[in-house]
Amino acid sequence: MARRTRNVGRVLAAAFAALLAYLAVVQVIWGPQLAASPENPRLALAAERINWGRILDRRLAVLADSTGTGSSQVRRYPEGPVFAHVLGYRSRRYGLTGIERRYDLALLGLPVTDPWEALQEAMGRTPEGNDVVLTVDSAVQQAAVQALGGRRGAVVVLDPRTGAVLAMVSRPNYDPATVDAEWASLSRDAQAPLFDRATQGQYPPGSSFKTVTLTAALGSGRVGLADAVNCPVAIDVGGVAIHNFEHEQFGQISVLQAFVASCNTAFVQIGQRTGAAAVLAAARAFGLGQAVPFDLPTSAGYLPPLRDLGRRGLAQISFGQGSLLVTPLQMALVAAAVGNAGIMMRPFLVSQIRAPDGRILQTVAQRGSRVVMSAPLAARVTRAMIEVVRSGTGTAAQVPGVTVAGKTGTAENPHGTTHAWFIAFAPAQGPTVALAVIVENGGVGGQVAAPVARQVLAAALAAQAAAGGRP
């Protein structure tokens, strides 16, 4: 009996040994990772004690800072609604969005790798978060907001050489400082002011997509800029008539002239000569149909698969209609890639993380690139885009003293009046600015979006000149 008593003791001892081993795993080996789970409320409680860092623009102008300390901090946004969707909001009740969310750990001064350990270290001192420096330029952002005015839409401005975002506007917007107070009306507003159209709005691209079709056509070798193509008022595709905008017709013209005049019926034929596979391949090379890797959440848009694309489908996407959907950020990247000799720089919004004492902890100069097309091909597409602004549908985007390359778009959509698009880059030879403008239900791209582009391009070029031409 004593032996069996000992056996029972041994079984229990083995169970306790298992408990000890398990505790070692949970507390010491898994500990840091488990403690850093977003579900762990200790993280938020500890973060309440840290003074949040500031968000600055590329000239270190303050876009967001805080008053008070610890849990009584109040976030301030000196520019009001101008940077709404870029900065996002920091609400104790509704959470975080935008840069406030994505760079929360940096703003709390915590390393991304092990925030939990850093939190514990930070307990001893009065913790200060780091400053986040953005690539955006207040002057360009202001110009874009003013140019759009009260209209719904978005503007995305990039430096095509690096991918740095110079401005990103979505209208209507909101004041991040008053989100808590105005949540009820903001979240119910049918115009969706909280929604970031620049990165997540998905629209048919309309004729601005002809830039992609032209790239595919010239790249396929089956079409040349000087080739002749017919531009009738309408063309029959599989029993359905496709019309030109406002029933225009130009007769026998060159491919270049078809692009400059934005002739849909001619582009249906150019698409047919190029082939559906080549058009879709070019669109994929530009990154359409895929979410852009970025500092903010992005939508993928929609690119129909080849097997779903019949004769009619090919005809429709050739001039940017059908089931195609793109985001303003994607279209700005299309313009930037053409301007940057066919190389698309990955876009980014944050250039530096700075310690409270100004020390630079981390610098981002660029985030990588992809080759969309060859430099000679990009030069031929650029030539066509220059002609659009010089003599075609995009003359309203001309900036005195600068050659602008662009493409208009007037996108039919199920929600009424056409969306007005304009994509552009400047100076055309060696561009330092690329952009995309969309005015929702704004009308004709060349009349509505091109003037917006002109103002923003002028402001961006002026701001760069003032800064001495540095990227």
Added chain:
Amino acid sequence: MTVAAPPAPRSAALPWTARRATERLLLVAAGILGGLGMAAVHLALYPAESWDPVIAGGIAMAGFLVVHAALVVVDNLGDEVLLPVAAALSAVGLVMIYRLRPDYAVRQAAWISLGLTSLLIALGTLADLRWVRRYRYLCASVGLVLLVLTVLVGVERNGARQWLVIGSFTLEPGEIVKLLLVAFFAGVLVETRPLLTLPGPRRWRSEAGRLGPLLLVCVGALLLLVFQHDLGLAMLYYGMFLAMLYIAIGRLDHVVAGLLAFAAGASLCYHWFAHVRVRVDVWLNPWADAAGRGYQILQGLFALASGGLTGAGLGAGHPELIPASYTDMIFPAIGEELGAIGTFMVTALYLLFLGRAFRAAMEADGPLAMLVGAGLAAALGIQTFVILGGSTRLIPLTGIPAPFLTYGGSAAVSNFIAVALMLAISDRGRRAAAEGPDGSTHS
């Protein structure tokens, strides 16, 4: 478990200052541990408040010295480590309760004192274990009546109907029933044992007949517990039953059959009872309902993880985020503020206590004392494992107090009575060994 050999039995002629010197030394150490912990919590969290909880804690710790003095006076030769380890665990529990629920600290100190009083009374009245044999059916009846009362008029807290309210007191009958069942099992088994361990053909039917009363009470208790949603106690009672059956009869086929019956019963409960299903599902994947049913177990895990190796320090963590932190989930709370070092120390204290308890049982004078001692040791061991493992997600969580650690009066009374019985069994065992089988003294 390896345990140091007990000191050689001494004669009553030893001067009283030399008696139980090890116990005295260890008790002082446990007292210092408790005093420093209480003072640290007070200064860190409630510097402006009254010192009453700290003083009450000091009085409770002094109570252990009173018990020690009583043991010296009656010249108890029993194990000298059991009481100090119980004191150390009580001290850690009291410190954590003060940290988590300062309003409960004075009451917990009172519960410890009540427990120590029960220990003294039990030492005086229950040390001679013949009552176990005589009153075994009374024990079973009282135990079952208490469980039935709990089902009928019990009060539900934390999803289990396990409390009886008497005036302004709430009683947790499960803790008392634990002792009554150990006595009943021991009383019946010690009688049945000779019949079942006889050589010859084994017949399950006749065995079942002889073990009938035992099985009846066991199944009855389990059914009551399942219906009052108290799965922790059900596991404890069943585990006690199997351990004592194995120790008394020594038949592994009983154990295997028992474990198979447990598996079958558990899977039936899983299918029949939603509350069992919830427990198991939450155990398997607490993340599926992180804000709801998985919240408690996840907060326990976060507490353990946040504590890391060294812990946040007393008062510097957030164990108050864990629901029921001062009762069922006190172990993860210790893990957060005292780290893996703290949880290892507490687990080591339990291991030490159990090692000594089993040693006392093995050295007991006669099968009845051995069965009672082993039953008590197994009960406390299983109970501790069920709640420490449950609160850390090693096994599904079922609410049951951690002996000496958790807040509560019924548990304190029951566990300190168990210590009294262990001390008595150890004392008598050593005296018997010293006198030798023929009654002559050899020292």
